[in-house]
Amino acid sequence: MSFRYFKQLGVVLMLLGGALSAGSVRAQDEAADVFIKRMSTEVLDVIKADKSMRGADIAKVVALVDTRIMPHVDFQRMTASAIGPGWRQATPEQQKRLQEEFKILLVRTYAGALSQISDQVIAMKPLRAAPEDKEVVVRSEVRGSGEPIQLDYRLEKTPGQGSGWRIFNINVMGVWLVETYKSQFAQEINAKGVDGLIESLAARNKTNSKKN
Amino acid sequence: MRSFYFLGRLRSWACMVALACASTGAWAQTAKPANLVDPFEGINRSIYAFNEVLDLAVMRPVAIAYTELLPRWMRNSVTHFFGNLADVWSIPNNALSLRPKATVDSIKRVAINSTVGLLGLVDVASTLDIDKHPADFGLMLNRWGVPSGPFVVVPLLGPRTLIQVVVYPLDWRGNLANHVDDVVLRDLMMAVSFTDLRASYLQAEDVVNAVALDQYSFKRDSYLQRRVYLQNDGESAGSMDDRP
Numbered sequence: 001m002s003f004r005y006f007k008q009l010g011v012v013l014m015l016l017g018g019a020l021s022a023g024s025v026r027a028q029d030e031a032a033d034v035f036i037k038r039m040s041t042e043v044l045d046v047i048k049a050d051k052s053m054r055g056a057d058i059a060k061v062v063a064l065v066d067t068r069i070m071p072h073v074d075f076q077r078m079t080a081s082a083i084g085p086g087w088r089q090a091t092p093e094q095q096k097r098l099q100e101e102f103k104i105l106l107v108r109t110y111a112g113a114l115s116q117i118s119d120q121v122i123a124m125k126p127l128r129a130a131p132e133d134k135e136v137v138v139r140s141e142v143r144g145s146g147e148p149i150q151l152d153y154r155l156e157k158t159p160g161q162g163s164g165w166r167i168f169n170i171n172v173m174g175v176w177l178v179e180t181y182k183s184q185f186a187q188e189i190n191a192k193g194v195d196g197l198i199e200s201l202a203a204r205n206k207t208n209s210k211k212n
Numbered sequence: 213m214r215s216f217y218f219l220g221r222l223r224s225w226a227c228m229v230a231l232a233c234a235s236t237g238a239w240a241q242t243a244k245p246a247n248l249v250d251p252f253e254g255i256n257r258s259i260y261a262f263n264e265v266l267d268l269a270v271m272r273p274v275a276i277a278y279t280e281l282l283p284r285w286m287r288n289s290v291t292h293f294f295g296n297l298a299d300v301w302s303i304p305n306n307a308l309s310l311r312p313k314a315t316v317d318s319i320k321r322v323a324i325n326s327t328v329g330l331l332g333l334v335d336v337a338s339t340l341d342i343d344k345h346p347a348d349f350g351l352m353l354n355r356w357g358v359p360s361g362p363f364v365v366v367p368l369l370g371p372r373t374l375i376q377v378v379v380y381p382l383d384w385r386g387n388l389a390n391h392v393d394d395v396v397l398r399d400l401m402m403a404v405s406f407t408d409l410r411a412s413y414l415q416a417e418d419v420v421n422a423v424a425l426d427q428y429s430f431k432r433d434s435y436l437q438r439r440v441y442l443q444n445d446g447e448s449a450g451s452m453d454d455r456p
Contacts, residue, residue, distance in 0.1 A: 109423045116415055123341070147295055147412075148338050150446065174441025175434045183433055184425045200425055208422050 032155050033127040035072075035163050036138045040122045043068050047117050054115055061111040069110070074156060074166040075103055081168075082181040083197075086189045094194050101201035106177075108208055120144030122151075133157075149173060249363055249436060256365040260428055263370055267410075275410040287408065289333040294389070294405045296325045296332025298346060301386035305347035309355040314345035314445055345445055349379040349386065354443045363432055371435040 030038070046064060047053045053061050079099045080087040090098065125139040134157050142149040152171035158164060170177045188197040250256060279287065299321045306314040321337040321344065329336040338344070353375060354360060361374030376383070384390055389405065392398040424430035 105423055109419055112422060113415075113419055143338060147291060147335075148344070174438045174446065176437060179437060180430060180433050184429050187429060188425060204423075204425060 030164065031127065032129065032136045032165050033124050033138045033140075035165050036140060036153055036155075037122065037124050039069065039072065039163075040140070043114070044117060044120070044122065047114055054118070058108075058111055058115060061115045062107055065107050065111050065114070070103075070107065072163060072165070072167055074168040075099060077156075077168045078178060079103075082178045083185050083189070084182055086185070086194060086197075090194045094198065097198050098194070098201070101198060101205060104205045105201060105208070108205070118144070123148075250432060251362050252364060256363065256432075257428055259365040259367055262367065263365065266368070271406075271410050272414075274407055275414060278407050279411050279414060287411065290404060290408045291412065292325070292329070292335045293332045294408065295335065295344075296322060296329070297388045299325070299344065300388055301383070302345055302347040304386075305349060305352040306345055308352045309347060311345070311347075311355075311445060314347065317342050317345055318347075343446070346442055347445075348376070349382045350376045351439075351442055353379065360439060360443075363436060371431065373436070373439060 043064065046068075047061070050060070053064070076099060079095075079102050082102070083090070083098065087095065087098075120142050121144055123141045123143055125141065127136070127138060129136040136155055136157075138153045138155060140151050140153075142151055150171070150173050153167050154169040154171075155165045155167050158166050168178075185197060188200055192199070282290075299318050302318045303315060303322065306318055320342050324337045324340065324342070325332045325335060328334075350360070350373065358375060360376075361378075364372055364374055364377060366372050366377060389401045390398065392401065420427065420430060
């Protein structure tokens with residue numbers, strides 16, 4: 001009898017806690033740099049705590065990126081801007097395929113880079129943005145081995161959704177990810193059309209998955 | 213002896229300029245400017261292919277051996293040591309670029325890392341949040357309106373902008389390691405710094421090989437973006453071009 005009571009009480013408290021924390025997030029979204037700092041520290045902590053993530057088990061890191069990072073990325077915007085004018089000429093079906101293949105490519109890459117993390121820490125640089133800005137650049141630095149690596153993010157405000165921010169471009173040492181793909185994608189589309197690009201991406205993903 | 217050595221450098225520089233000019237000629241013949249920033253794409257691609265073969269045969273194996281032989285802390289010290297020398301050359305270039313904060317930061321970095329940081333072996337300044345502001349002679353000229361010119365791939369050295377090739381003798385003299393009188397020691401330092409630099413790309417290149425659809429344009433576009441980023445003293449906010 002009493003056991004059942006405690007169980008019910010527990011469920012009620014859990015629901016209440018969930019509602020409260022969800023409510024507080026809605027009421028006041030965190031600042032963009034606070035969000036980036038929290039997210040990257042969480043991911044780094046998971047990798048540092050689990051030895052199998054480093055080097056050996058890439059699938060585990062891919063899963064981590066999928067669950068912890070991808071929900072905070074505006075992947076459609078990223079794909080669309082990397083493809084440029086060709087995006088609007090693509091059919092919805094082609095757009096969907098492009099997005100899927102590009103996502104597999106980037107998640108794997110990112111996971112590969114993360115699995116090499118050992119003693120690195122993230123240092124945030126001062127945020128230069130007004131509170132009303134809809135889009136901001138958050139600058140950070142990865143320190144730990146060799147020269148520090150600059151890592152910047154471009155984020156858009158998504159009030160009331162998730163953490164309140166979504167990433168749509170990443171910069172490593174001054175190089176924007178989206179820009180780096182622009183001419184490669186244009187090159188491919190000019191030569192072989194949108195379907196050609198989808199095929200090249202799929203082929204790239206196939207070779208990558210064979211490697212490990 | 214020294215002047216002979218410098219003549220040798222001068223000759224290799226002249227070769228680089230001649231090659232860059234030769235590629236202009238090659239382009240005029242084909243007359244197919246595929247890309248505005250890379251008018252010499254054809255010849256650049258062949259030099260790139262040549263460099264890749266050479267890298268696979270020599271530089272890469274040496275870099276892998278270096279990584280396996282030396283522990284991480286030792287390699288970090290090497291990176292920091294040459295990074296400190298680069299900071300020295302950044303001081304006059306940042307000053308001539310009229311960037312007071314970058315100049316003062318570079319002076320602070322050299323002063324702290326050369327003393328507390330044991331002759332540059334430890335990067336104390338970064339942990340004190342004193343930012344690095346890399347600046348070479350070409351970037352200084354960029355600041356005064358001199359354009360970078362087209363993208364060129366130099367045999368052995370890899371990607372450059374034309375202006376970097378032209379001012380190469382100055383940047384070479386700006387590196388303190390090249391002023392060491394003992395020729396053996398100087399060459400050894402050169403070799404170690406190149407090997408360390410190459411080793412630092414080992415992990416990144418796995419990533420690049422996995423994500424690039426076309427390695428040449430991936431590396432070219434990254435390199436040119438990085439140069440623009442350095443021109444703006446590490447301001448990456450310039451990119452507004454990521455809208456669909």
